[in-house]
Amino acid sequence: MADAKPRLDLDDIGDVTVATFIDKKILDEANINEVGKQLFALIDEDGRRKIVLDFSVVEYLSSAALGKLITMDKKAKGAKSKLRLCCIKPDIYEVFEITRLNKIFDIKPTLEEAVKGF
């Protein structure tokens, strides 16, 4: 879709790309598919090697969004890129704990910690 809204706000801190989610809710499938496309492009098209996903504004995310993050993590590993997640609100972090995805993602509490020592 040519008119797809940006779902990520991109910023570079040194050689680290910080991708901040724009939407509070990453729930509906159309939104999730677009988020997925824009996330995957960071690796597939832009070849970024160190990526931090900043969840500070995200209040909800569904299991389909978790699926996109898992695919993103696999892509990152396959491309020898590094992916970190940060600033996840407690309710959403609980979802990561319930699903045990906190075991496979590199999650930091703050942006500073996520960017440091990549």
Next chain:
Amino acid sequence: MNPKHNHFEVVIPSDYESGQAVVEQIMLDVAECGFSSRDLFGVRLAVDEAVTNAIKHGNRLSPDKTVRVLFSRNQSRIRIEVEDQGAGFHPEDVPDPTADENLDRPSGRGLLLMREFMTLIEYSPKGNQVVLEKHFSS
């Protein structure tokens, strides 16, 4: 506690926009039931998963099929029924997404989240209808 409705039923087409609209409609009532913010988060997630599953996996986005959603509330609980017109499934056939070998699978977590955040979850024998309950005391 002063919810707007005690009971409503809607039939929606199998598209995500209609699904989100009914989730919002349900949450307007649920927001006034006195749940904690953690429980509100969990109910929204569970209802969203149930409605999305019905649209996506049940009806496979077919424009010829609809999803029936029923919300009710009494003094002890809220109850949401979601029924699709698909072939159904057996929840016991869904692999445990928390098993080490399944951790990196991109799908299969919706059921787990519904179970975790709701007091009760029951599928019909055919597997095309799910009942979710959240009790006020839990």
